[in-house]
Amino acid sequence: MHKPGMISIWFFIGVLLVAYGLLICGAGIYDYVTPPTAPTVLANLHAGIWWGTVILAMGVFYSWRFYPRSK
Amino acid sequence: MTNHLLHLGPIDLIVILLYFVVVIGIGFYLKNYMKTGEDFFLAGRDMTAWIAGLSFVAANLGSLELMGWAAASYQYGILAAHWYWIGAIPAMLFLGIVMMPFYYISKTHSVPGYLRLRFGEGSRAVSAISFALMTVLMSGINMYSMALVMKVVLGWDIHFSIWISSITVAAYVFLGGLLSAIFNEVLQFVLIWLGALLIPILGLVETGGWEGLQQRLTTNLGKTDYTHLWSTLGSFSDNPMGIHWTGIVLGLGFVISFGYWTTDFLVVQRVLAAKDLRSAKMAPIIGASFKMFVPFIVILPGLLGLAVLPEKLVPESVAAVTAGAHSYNEVLPLMLARYCGPGLLGLGITALVAGFMSGMAGNVSAFATVWTYDIYRPLVKKEKPDAHYVSIGRWCTLIGVLVSIGTAYLVMSFQSIMDYVQALFSFFIAPLFGTVILGMLWKRATPAGGLWGLLAGTVSSIGMWAWVKLDPSALQIIALSPKAKDMAENMYRALWSWIICVVITVVVSLVTKPRPDSELKGLVYGCTEIPSESGLTLVQRPIFWAGVVTVVFVVLQVIFW
Numbered sequence: 001m002h003k004p005g006m007i008s009i010w011f012f013i014g015v016l017l018v019a020y021g022l023l024i025c026g027a028g029i030y031d032y033v034t035p036p037t038a039p040t041v042l043a044n045l046h047a048g049i050w051w052g053t054v055i056l057a058m059g060v061f062y063s064w065r066f067y068p069r070s071k
Numbered sequence: 072m073t074n075h076l077l078h079l080g081p082i083d084l085i086v087i088l089l090y091f092v093v094v095i096g097i098g099f100y101l102k103n104y105m106k107t108g109e110d111f112f113l114a115g116r117d118m119t120a121w122i123a124g125l126s127f128v129a130a131n132l133g134s135l136e137l138m139g140w141a142a143a144s145y146q147y148g149i150l151a152a153h154w155y156w157i158g159a160i161p162a163m164l165f166l167g168i169v170m171m172p173f174y175y176i177s178k179t180h181s182v183p184g185y186l187r188l189r190f191g192e193g194s195r196a197v198s199a200i201s202f203a204l205m206t207v208l209m210s211g212i213n214m215y216s217m218a219l220v221m222k223v224v225l226g227w228d229i230h231f232s233i234w235i236s237s238i239t240v241a242a243y244v245f246l247g248g249l250l251s252a253i254f255n256e257v258l259q260f261v262l263i264w265l266g267a268l269l270i271p272i273l274g275l276v277e278t279g280g281w282e283g284l285q286q287r288l289t290t291n292l293g294k295t296d297y298t299h300l301w302s303t304l305g306s307f308s309d310n311p312m313g314i315h316w317t318g319i320v321l322g323l324g325f326v327i328s329f330g331y332w333t334t335d336f337l338v339v340q341r342v343l344a345a346k347d348l349r350s351a352k353m354a355p356i357i358g359a360s361f362k363m364f365v366p367f368i369v370i371l372p373g374l375l376g377l378a379v380l381p382e383k384l385v386p387e388s389v390a391a392v393t394a395g396a397h398s399y400n401e402v403l404p405l406m407l408a409r410y411c412g413p414g415l416l417g418l419g420i421t422a423l424v425a426g427f428m429s430g431m432a433g434n435v436s437a438f439a440t441v442w443t444y445d446i447y448r449p450l451v452k453k454e455k456p457d458a459h460y461v462s463i464g465r466w467c468t469l470i471g472v473l474v475s476i477g478t479a480y481l482v483m484s485f486q487s488i489m490d491y492v493q494a495l496f497s498f499f500i501a502p503l504f505g506t507v508i509l510g511m512l513w514k515r516a517t518p519a520g521g522l523w524g525l526l527a528g529t530v531s532s533i534g535m536w537a538w539v540k541l542d543p544s545a546l547q548i549i550a551l552s553p554k555a556k557d558m559a560e561n562m563y564r565a566l567w568s569w570i571i572c573v574v575i576t577v578v579v580s581l582v583t584k585p586r587p588d589s590e591l592k593g594l595v596y597g598c599t600e601i602p603s604e605s606g607l608t609l610v611q612r613p614i615f616w617a618g619v620v621t622v623v624f625v626v627l628q629v630i631f632w
Binding site for chain 1: 082089096097100104122257265269273277379408409410411412414418
């Protein structure tokens with residue numbers, strides 16, 4: 001799928017997921033520290049924190065694995 | 072508009088904005104790699120099996136697909152999963168194992184292009200014009216529906232949604248052609264899963280797993296037929312969809328599914344972009360393995376909505392005239408609102424927007440290819456330099472988007488058009504499958520047989536649809552039962568039109584002169600040398616993975632029988 005020098009799509013995905021992971025995890029931590037007045041159902045599970053962490057981990061992996069100069 | 076379902080915070084808006092920045096950025100980045108027509112229209116035929124396979128599934132996984140089938144599962148129960156399993160998996164495997172060699176070896180740019188090689192210009196012209204027309208119309212209808220959802224769910228202005236989403240898609244396909252569309256479809260596929268997967272996970276936690284969900288449904292509905300895939304299909308009156316298993320197996324599982332997944336250029340184009348024949352064969356198999364699990368993020372949320380939502384959802388027509396009522400189509404946004412806090416909500420909305428864009432980009436890139444290679448080049452300007460056709464393809468992208476926007480506004484003014492155009496789209500799929508499959512597998516099929524079969528199948532499909540419109544009681548004749556409902560009509564109409572196409576093709580072929588075998592090399596079974604896979608190990612062979620997917624598919628049918 002690559003022409004010479006072309007950056008992999010997985011690297012773009014990785015970078016975006018890192019940003020999303022940080023935003024979602026950060027928002028989840030903020031909600032944990034200052035609980036909202038109208039929480040969602042199962043808010044006690046703090047899905048934002050662990051789902052954001054999963055996304056961040058995926059993002060870090062793809063960014064590192066497909067970094068343009070990694071080969 | 073203040074009466075909407077969801078309220079986005081700053082984090083959610085940043086998540087959505089970042090998505091738009093990245094997809095446009097990818098388009099600009101890939102512009103530098105678009106040199107030839109092969110680059111622009113077929114992504115240089117350089118895609119790995121994984122990229123082509125994910126793009127193959129993502130092009131179909133539009134936002135209407137996500138919300139529409141979640142709504143259908145709320146309405147009909149797990150029967151909606153048939154559209155993902157029997158209605159997709161066998162056809163995708165058949166495309167990969169049986170049909171792909173002919174598409175790929177013939178080096179065609181498109182499905183109408185294959186028809187030209189096999190049956191001549193007449194069949195190509197019929198299929199190219201109908202496909203181009205239907206593609207942009209469907210794209211416009213999808214666009215309008217998406218904008219309507221954004222208005223209901225988020226309170227966004229309908230014109231804002233239409234123009235921003237369309238301009239974004241137009242920009243990245245214009246810049247980077249099919250490669251950009253495919254790259255973004257892979258990105259969109261990942262986001263759709265990450266945005267939607269949390270709903271079934273948290274939903275199952277809330278209901279206490281699958282058994283807890285079944286118990287709640289039994290309690291709420293007083294019946295158990297919403298969680299059975301096959302056991303209620305023995306009679307039209309035993310299931311919420313009003314359909315018989317023959318309609319599901321023959322109409323959906325055979326004709327409609329095989330027609331869509333093996334001949335609709337919107338999806339086939341992604342596989343034609345694969346780098347070699349093995350990748351082209353593996354791509355639909357990889358796609359099938361992901362498609363098999365899409366019900367987890369589409370069907371399951373609908374069932375969970377039926378179990379946990381306090382309000383009862385109603386048909387669109389009732390919701391429109393009832394204050395505070397929500398329609399079936401809102402089940403997915405309602406579930407998002409139920410479980411997703413800041414950030415996660417933005418990701419969920421991004422998943423819906425990504426779904427819309429992947430579907431629209433698929434339509435637009437397929438339209439640009441078919442218009443340029445199958446209408447403009449043979450009928451308007453032949454023998455021009457490659458750069459000329461790339462330029463036409465780019466402008467077709469913009470024109471396709473503009474026509475789609477026009478259609479969206481047309482639908483806004485005359486909503487009944489939506490029903491007609493969706494019906495029109497279905498007219499061409501079933502007969503086209505009959506023509507292509509006979510063309511590939513029966514070397515005696517002649518150009519006249521192909522053309523007249525395609526025309527007869529299409530005209531008969533339109534005729535049956537008009538007959539039921541004029542006389543609703545005709546449904547019991549077409550669908551073989553007075554208890555049949557609308558959904559059954561689509562299945563049986565497709566089946567009859569396919570049979571008519573095949574019969575006419577066979578009869579006309581038998582009385583007309585066939586083409587010599589030497590002209591059918593690379594196009595037809597029996598005249599084409601398929602490259603041997605003897606040098607591959609078992610796990611490298613596509614047929615092995617098709618077998619694995621088949622086993623999982625059968626197991627799923629048994630589990631949810």
